[in-house]
Amino acid sequence: MPNFGTLRVPRNIVFGAGQRRAVAGYGRELGSRALIVTDERLGADRELRDLVDALAAAGVRSRVFAGTMAELPLDCLGAGCKAGASFGADLVIGFGGGSCLDAGKVIALILAHGGQPKDYYGEFAVPGPILPVIALPTTAGTGSEVTPVAVVGDPERAVKVGIASPHLIPHTAICDPELTYSCPPGLTAASGADAMTHAIEAFTNLRREATGSVVHEHVFVGKNALSDHFALLAISHLAAGLKRACDEGGDIEARERVMLGSLSAGLAFGTAGTAAAHAVQYPVGAMTHTAHGVGVAVMMPYVMAFNRDHCEGALAEIARAMGLASDEGTVSGAAVAAVEGVRSLFASIGIPRTIAELGVREDQLALVAEQALGSVRLVKNNPRPLDAASMRLLVDAAFHGGDPLADIPFSETRKAS
Template identity: 70%
Template sequence: MPTFGALRAPRNIVFGAGQRRATAGFARGLGHSALIVTDSRLADSPELAGLVDSLTAAGVRSAVFGGTVAELPLDCLDAGCEAGRRLGVDLVIGLGGGSCMDAAKIVALILAHGGRPRDYYGEFRVPGPVLPVIALPTTAGTGSEVTPVAVVADPEREVKVGIASPALIPHTAICDPELTYSCPSGLTAVSGADALTHAIEAFTTRRREATGGIVHEHVFLGKNAMSDHYALLAVRHLSGSLKRACEAPGDIAARESVMLGSLAAGLAFGTAGTAAAHAIQYPIGASTHTPHGLGVAVLMPYVMAFNRPACEAELAEIAVAMGVSPAGRDRAELAARAIEAVTALFSSIGIPSTIAGLGVSAAELPLITERAMGSTRLIKNNPRELTLPLMASIVEQSFHGHGAPASSNCEHQE
C-alpha cells in the first residue's frame, strides 16, 4: 500500500519546564480579552495567579471561570459560556486536566457560533473556526491539548458524547511538566495509562484507503506514517517512565518523560483515532462513574489479545518499543510479549485486572456490549472487524479475566 501520512495538530506546540510563562506572549498576538477556563482547585492556585498577572502585563484582560466539573455536564458549559459573553472575550485559555481542556474548546466553539453543545455532536458539525484556544494541561494523559475532539455528559444520553472537528484543535499547546509535579500518584497512574492506551490504539487502528478526499471525509484518519511515529514515541516514553513517576513523584526526569509521552500520544490518536477499548469504556464509565483512563487501561490488554490476528506486526513493534529484546523471537512471540508487557505495567501501577474491579456486574454485560457497538466512530477504527457477538466476547473476557495474560507471569522490560 502506498505511504500515506497526515497530522492534525495545533499551530504551536511548546514543551518544557517553565514554558507556561510563554502563554502571555502567544495570547497577546491572538486577542485582547481572555477567558481562563479551569476548575475550583486551580482557580485559587499560584499558577493561575501568575498566569493572570502575566496576561495583564501583556495588555490582555482576563476573567477566570473556575466552574469546570469532571465529565462536563451541560450546565457547567453553559456557565462557562456566560462568563465569556460577559467579558466579550476573543480568546480562551484552558488550564487543568482533560475536562478543563475540553471545556475550553467547547466554550470557544459556542462563543464563536452560538447554540448549545448538542448542536455539534458528531463529526464535522462545527461550521468554521472557533475562538483561538491556548491549552495548558496540568495532567499527563488525555492529550486533549492537541486533539480535535471534546467529550461531554448530556443527561439525555446514556453515555458521554463527542464533538469532533479539526476546528476544535487548540491554536497553541503549552506542555509544562512543572504543572504536573503536584499530581498525586493515583492520578498520575490513571492519566499515564490513558495516554499509553491512546498510543497503542492509534498504532494498531485500521488503515484506510488514502483517497484524495480522506482528510475531508474523516476526522480520524486511521493508521498512517505520521501518526505511527508519534505513537511509538509515546510508547517508548510512557513504558519507560510511568512506573517511576508513580513510585517517585519527585523524579523530574520521569515526570517530563511521561508528559512528553502523553503529548505524543495525543498527536497520534488525534489524527489516527482510537478503537474498541474506548468504545467499551464509555458505557462502563457511565455505569460505574470511574475515570475514563482507568477503564480504557483495564480493557486494553483484552482488546490487544482480541485484535492480535489483525495487527500482529504492530504489536511486535510495540513490544520492542517497550524494551522487549527482539533477539531470537519471531513476530508472534513479540506480539504476545507486547500484551504481557502492557498487562504487567498496568498491574504495577495499580490498574485493576478486570472490569468487575471497576464495579461492573454480570447483569450489565449485555447492555455494555450493545452500547459499545453504538460508538460507530470508534468501532470503524478497530483493526479487526467487530460484530455484536465478538464485542460480547471481549466484554465477557474482560469481566471474567480471560483472554489476557496474568501479570504475575509478565516481564515489562528486558
C-alpha cells in the same frame, strides 16, 4: 506500508520545563480579553494567579471561570459560555486536566457559533473556526491540548458524547511538565495509562485506503506513517517513565518523559483515532463512575489480544518500543510480549485487572456491549471488525479476567498489520 501520512495539529506546540511562561506572549497575539477555563481547585492555585498577572502585563485582560466539573455536564458548560459572553472574550485559555481543556474547546465553539453543544455532536458538525484556544495541561494523559475532539456529559444520553472537528484543535498547546509535579500517584497512573492506550490504539488502528478524499471523510483517518511516528515515540517514553513517575513523583526525568509521551500520544490519536478500548469504556464509565484513564487501561490488554491476528506486526513493533524481547524471537512472540508487557505495566501502577473490579455487574454486560457498539466513530477504527457477537466476546473476557491471550479466540486468517 503505504506511503501516506497526515497530521492534524495546533499552530504552535511548546514543550518543556518553565514553558508555561510563554502563554502571555501567545495570548497577546491572539486577543485582548481571555476567558481562563479551569476548575475550583486550580482556580485557587498560585500558578493561575501568576498566569493572570502575566497576561495583564502583556496587555491582555482576563476573567477566570473556575466552574469546570468532571464529565463536563451541560450546566457547567452553559455557565462557562455565559461568563465568556458577558466578558466579551475573544480568546479562551484552558488550564487544567482533560475536562478543563475540553471545556475550553466547547466554550470557544459556542462563543463563536452559538447554539448548544448538542448542535455539534458527531463528526464535522462544527461550521468553521472557533475562538482561538491556548491549552495548558496540568496532567499528562488526555492529550486534549492537541486533539480535534471534546467529550461532554449529556443527561439525555446514556454515555458521554463527542464533538469531533478539526476546528476544535487548540491554536497553541503549551506542555510544561513542572505543572504535573504535584499530581498524586493515582492521578499520575490513570492519566499516564490513558496516554499509553491512546498511543497503542492509534498505532494498531485500521489503515484506511489513502484516497484523495479520506482526510475530508473522517476526522480520525486511521493509522498512517506520521501518526505512527508519534505513537511509537509516546510508547517508548511512557514505558520508560510511567511507573517511575508513579513511584517517585519527584523524579523530574520521569515526569518529563510521561508528559512528552502524553503529548506525542495526543498527536498520534488526534489524527489516527482510538478504537475498541475507548468504545467499551464509555458505558463502563457511565455505569461505574470510574476515571476514564482507568477504564480504558483495564480494557487495553484484552483489546490487544482480541485484535492480535489483525495487527500482529504492529504489536511486535510496540514490544520493541517498550524494550521487550520475546523468548521465541518471532513476530508472533513479540506480539505476545507486547500484550503481557502492557498488562504488567498497568498492574504495577495499580490499574485493576477486570471491569468487574470497576463495579460492572454480569447482568450489565449485554448493555455494555450494545452501548459500546453505538460509538461508531471508535468502532469503525478497530483493526478487527466488531459486531454484536464479537463485542460481547470482548466484554465477557474483560469481565471474567484470566489470561487474555488464552481467553479470546482469534480468526483463522491473519491480517496484514
